[in-house]
Amino acid sequence: MKTSHRLLAIAGVAALLLFPVGIDNPYYIHLLETIMIYAIVLFGLDIVVGYTGQVSLGHAGLFGLGAYVAGVLVLKLAAPFWITVPVAILFTAGFGALLALPALRVSGPYLAMVTLAFGTIIQILINEMSFLTEGPMGIKLEKPALFGHKLDEREYYWVVAVLMVLALLVVHRILRSHLGRAFEALRGSPVASDCMGVSVYRYKVYAFVISAGFAGLAGCLYAYSEQYISPNTYNFELTVLFLLAVIMGGRKSRIGAMLGATIIVLLPKLLDDVVLFRYVSVALAVAVVATAAVAIRRGRATAVQMAIPVAGSMALAGLSFWLDTMTDWRLSIFGVIMLFVVYYLQDGIVGFVRKAINIRTPQPRAPSVEEGGAQSDAVFTAAHAGASGDLLQAQGVLMQFGGLKALNDVDLTIRRGSIHGLIGPNGSGKSTMMNVLTGIYVPTAGSLVFAGRSLVGRTSADIALSGIARTFQNVQLFGEMSALQNVQVGLHHSFRSNLLDVALGTPRYRRESEAAAARALGLLQFVGLESFAAEEARNLPYGKQRLLEIARALALDPQLLLLDEPAAGLTAPDIKELMVIIRKIREHGVTLILIEHHMDVVMGICDTVSVLDFGQKIAEGVPAAVQADERVIEAYLGGQDAATATA
Numbered sequence: 001m002k003t004s005h006r007l008l009a010i011a012g013v014a015a016l017l018l019f020p021v022g023i024d025n026p027y028y029i030h031l032l033e034t035i036m037i038y039a040i041v042l043f044g045l046d047i048v049v050g051y052t053g054q055v056s057l058g059h060a061g062l063f064g065l066g067a068y069v070a071g072v073l074v075l076k077l078a079a080p081f082w083i084t085v086p087v088a089i090l091f092t093a094g095f096g097a098l099l100a101l102p103a104l105r106v107s108g109p110y111l112a113m114v115t116l117a118f119g120t121i122i123q124i125l126i127n128e129m130s131f132l133t134e135g136p137m138g139i140k141l142e143k144p145a146l147f148g149h150k151l152d153e154r155e156y157y158w159v160v161a162v163l164m165v166l167a168l169l170v171v172h173r174i175l176r177s178h179l180g181r182a183f184e185a186l187r188g189s190p191v192a193s194d195c196m197g198v199s200v201y202r203y204k205v206y207a208f209v210i211s212a213g214f215a216g217l218a219g220c221l222y223a224y225s226e227q228y229i230s231p232n233t234y235n236f237e238l239t240v241l242f243l244l245a246v247i248m249g250g251r252k253s254r255i256g257a258m259l260g261a262t263i264i265v266l267l268p269k270l271l272d273d274v275v276l277f278r279y280v281s282v283a284l285a286v287a288v289v290a291t292a293a294v295a296i297r298r299g300r301a302t303a304v305q306m307a308i309p310v311a312g313s314m315a316l317a318g319l320s321f322w323l324d325t326m327t328d329w330r331l332s333i334f335g336v337i338m339l340f341v342v343y344y345l346q347d348g349i350v351g352f353v354r355k356a357i358n359i360r361t362p363q364p365r366a367p368s369v370e371e372g373g374a375q376s377d378a379v380f381t382a383a384h385a386g387a388s389g390d391l392l393q394a395q396g397v398l399m400q401f402g403g404l405k406a407l408n409d410v411d412l413t414i415r416r417g418s419i420h421g422l423i424g425p426n427g428s429g430k431s432t433m434m435n436v437l438t439g440i441y442v443p444t445a446g447s448l449v450f451a452g453r454s455l456v457g458r459t460s461a462d463i464a465l466s467g468i469a470r471t472f473q474n475v476q477l478f479g480e481m482s483a484l485q486n487v488q489v490g491l492h493h494s495f496r497s498n499l500l501d502v503a504l505g506t507p508r509y510r511r512e513s514e515a516a517a518a519r520a521l522g523l524l525q526f527v528g529l530e531s532f533a534a535e536e537a538r539n540l541p542y543g544k545q546r547l548l549e550i551a552r553a554l555a556l557d558p559q560l561l562l563l564d565e566p567a568a569g570l571t572a573p574d575i576k577e578l579m580v581i582i583r584k585i586r587e588h589g590v591t592l593i594l595i596e597h598h599m600d601v602v603m604g605i606c607d608t609v610s611v612l613d614f615g616q617k618i619a620e621g622v623p624a625a626v627q628a629d630e631r632v633i634e635a636y637l638g639g640q641d642a643a644t645a646t647a
Contacts (some may be wrong), residue, residue, distance in 0.1 A: 016399040020154040026053050030225070033157050035258075035265045036164040042170040042257035044214025044244055049243065050251030051175065052207045053187035054107065056117030057239050058099065061082075061122035062212045064234030066092045066219025068126055071139035071229050076132075078332045081144035081224070083422050085163075088220035089213045096212025097205065104204040119239055125641045127231040134531065138230030142222055145242075153208055167214060168254055170503045173253075174210065176503045177513070178488070178495045181481065183207050184252075185489045188478030193461035194358035195438055195470055197493050202461075209486025210499070220482070248341045252349025252480075259349060265404065266336070274576060278320040288313040295356035309352070312340050325607030376523025379588045380557045391416045391560060391591050392437075392507055397446035399432055399615075404430040407443070410614040418581065419592045420591075421606035421623070430595045431473045433564050437593075438470050465493055471549040473565050483529055483548050486537050487520040494519075523551040527581055542569040560591045567598045581606055603627060611635065 018038075019031045023103045048054050069088040073079035080085070103114040124500055127132050133139065144152045144159075151159065174180055182203045187192040190200045223229050241264045241612070249260025270277055298416035316337070316367055325330055392414040399407035407429045414420050422430050435441045437448065439460040448455040455463055469490075478486050494516055497509035524530045527547040532540060537548060548568050553561055567575050573596065586592060596602050602609060604622040611619040611626060613635040619626050626632055 001423070013165055014414055016165075017158065022159050026153050026292040028158050029153055031265065031269075033225055034222075035261045036160050037218050037225060037257045038242075038245070038261035038265060040164055040167045040218040040221070040492075042261055043167055043214050043216075044211035044250070044259050045242055045253065046246050046251060046253075047175070047207050048169070048211045049246050049393075049593070050253075051180065051187060052204055054104070055109075055112045055209075055243070056115045056208070056211075057112050057236075057243065058118040058122075059211070059242050060216050060234045060236070060239035061119030062092050062215035062220070063096055063219040064126065064229075064231075065122055065243075066216030067157060067223040067229045067234070068139070068219075069216070070142060070220040070223040072132055073143050075134070075139050078508060084144075085217065085220050085624050088216045090216075092208050092216025093213035093221065096215075097209045099212075100205045100208035100381075104201060104208060109486060116236070116239070119234070119236070121229050123234055127233075133231075135176060136231065138228055139223075141227050141229070143227065144224050146514040148215075156224065160225065163217065163221065163253065167217065172254060173212070173505060174499070174501055177509070178492050178497075178516070179203075179499065179502060181485055181489050182492055184481055184485075185478050188480060189476040191460075192472065192476035192478070193489070195464050196490050196552065197461050198489065199461040211386040244338055244405065246348075248345075248348055250350030250352075252566070253348070253350045256348050256350040267334060268330075271334055274326045276318065277318075277326065279589050281317040281320040285313040287569060290354045291353060291564065298357070300356055306356075307346050314345070314461055323431060344437060376527055377553050378519045379585065379590075389416055390414065391451060392451045394433075394437075395447045396442045397433070397436060397448065399429075399436055399441055400444040405615050407436065410446075410615070410617050412610060412617070414593060415590060416591055416607075417586065417589060418607040419586055419594060419608035421602045421603055422593055422595050422612065423597075423602055423609060423626075424612035427614075428635075429615040430612055432615075433612070434470060434473075434564050434593075434595065437463075438468060448550070464556055467557075468562065469553035469556040469560070470562035470564060471546070471553055471564050473568075475542070475545045475549060477537040477545055477548060479536065480548035481537060481539065482534050483537055484517070484520050484533040487552050487555050488516055490552040491516045502503050517550070520555065522552055524548075526554070526584075528577065529549045533538065533583055543571065543574050544632065546570065547578070547581075550585075554590075558590060560593065561585065562593045562595075565593045565597065567596055567601050568592075575601060600626075 017033060021039045023029060023049040041059060045056065045059050048056050069091050070084040071088060073084045099118050099591065101471055103118070106114065117335060121502060127135055129135070130137075143153070143156050145151065146159070159248055167309050172335045175183070182193070182198045183199055183206075185196070186200055186203055186207075193203075194200050226233075245260030245264045247260075250256030251256070271279055277379070288309055292301070292310050293303040296303055296306060302369055316333075319333070326333075334512050341349065347355065377636075388415050392412070394410060394412040395414070397407050398405065410429070410433065412422075412433070422433065424430055432441065436443050437455065438457055439449075439455065439462070442457060446456075450466065450468060453466065455468075458466075478489065481489070495509075497506070500506075501509040521530060521533060524533055529544060529551065529552055532548075537545065540548060546569060550563070552565060566582075567578055571580060577603060581594065582594070594602065594606060606623055609619075609621065609626040610617055611629070611632050613631075618635060619629045621629075
């Protein structure tokens with residue numbers, strides 16, 4: 001963290017802790033207390049929504065569950081605060097796991113409906129289980145006691161503030177760790193995540209469980225804060241507000257989560273007072289106009305792009321002076337503001353400001369090559385390098401989609417340490433073979449044996465961790481992550497640190513993190529991309545993205561590397577550099593299967609070439625023999641053209 005950022009953080013925490021000293025009004029203290037509690041929920045919800053890309057409508061139910069765990073423990077057992085808080089976290093996280101295990105097998109609107117149903121069920125159960133929850137009557141609590149001293153409103157505010165700061169620190173560490181990179185990779189490309197050894201399903205569940213734990217903590221604090229909880233508090237409206245808060249504040253941002261919490265707490269109250277609403281709407285209009293002016297002046301946006309946000313904020317300010325009372329317009333204005341932010345500021349308020357004034361999202365600092373941060377030889381020698389024999393055997397592979405046979409009785413044998421070319425016209429089944437080998441498709445029939453173990457029926461993540469890495473025909477990078485972070489996702493398997501290590505920042509985790517960063521930079525250096533380490537992958541030229549995929553695949557320490565058209569989009573000098581890189585990879589004992597349409601690349605570096613056509617293998621042998629094979633010429637040029645070419 002930069003010194004300026006550290007000083008700002010210290011100043012922010014100090015201001016938060018000193019707020020009740022300067023403000024004696026219990027109403028304002030309680031209001032800020034509620035914002036902090038909601039912020040804790042949003043820290044967790046942002047992991048699910050912002051990082052993994054899932055839509056959860058069940059967090060109000062989890063929030064209510066945490067509140068009722070605290071309420072029931074106090075009501076039935078008179079449990080102290082230091083018991084109710086961890087129990088609420090663990091119970092809600094466990095309940096989140098029970099929900100996530102079946103629910104996260106679906107995605108998109110189906111997941112939203114499942115989590116929404118969960119929230120509704122929780123509300124009904126709380127209402128009906130009167131023997132435990134007091135039913136519709138709710139549960140009354142008092143402020144907790146610590147060390148024999150009962151806390152007043154101001155003292156409890158400080159407890160909430162400390163726990164909110166701790167929650168912020170923990171979630172920040174998680175999202176900057178290998179776990180956070182795994183979560184973000186799920187959103188960027190689920191297929192690539194699985195093929196990097198990061199199980200999509202497993203890490204979706206992890207993310208949901210961690211998020212549920214934060215919701216449980218917030219619910220517990222909310223119960224003590226309100227001193228009364230009832231089933232109607234945790235309804236559908238609240239879960240929608242939580243989701244909107246993440247979107248409005250800005251996903252993948254802790255500042256955005258706190259801003260979103262502030263909006264959903266203060267905006268309804270702001271709309272009750274027309275005079276205060278006028279002051280705030282004018283201040284908002286001035287801020288938006290100033291931000292737009294800076295963005296246009298710096299070339300970050302055009303006047304057309306800024307027109308709607310500026311016009312909208314000015315219209316809101318004008319409306320505030322036109323209205324004499326907010327009573328009849330309160331809900332309408334609230335809805336319009338929500339719709340405006342969600343529709344026109346899709347990166348949220350924080351994202352809009354960052355983009356407008358060119359503030360880059362902070363990235364973890366990477367060691368530079370000049371500092372000696374990169375490993376001198378980041379490509380590890382493959383296991384069993386130098387051994388002879390067959391590494392991969394595919395026999396009678398059939399891949400059928402309805403009546404279409406994409407692969408039809410294909411046999412393929414790959415010898416250790418070789419570069420095996422796989423060529424054929426478009427649609428011949430080459431990429432399908434790659435997908436079968438990496439577990440994306442399960443073959444209809446046939447056998448696949450890699451290093452003595454069958455690949456059939458195994459998950460892509462399991463196959464990747466067993467020693468098979470790949471690139472993709474259509475680039476599958478994690479676009480919002482930097483080049484260095486993309487490679488670090490490939491190094492996920494090298495971490496042994498658990499969630500507790502990450503949260504506490506233990507020496508083991510720090511050692512592993514530093515080693516992974518150094519090796520990732522070394523892999524970028526291996527493919528000539530060290531100068532692009534901090535650049536977002538989506539901003540790289542297409543040819544550089546191809547090389548980045550190779551670096552990321554090498555991070556898995558593969559025995560077998562599958563390259564799917566790596567020369568596509570490269571210039572002639574870049575292709576020569578690619579051929580040098582492929583030979584260097586082979587020198588480390590890594591076996592390669594190369595799909596490529598550039599015949600000079602195939603003929604120049606491959607030891608053996610297999611040719612597919614309409615899903616069948618029509619030729620195999622050394623490059624020169626395959627190049628002269630009449631069936632291969634016919635497959636590429638067609639029957640009549642082939643006859644002319646060989647005449």
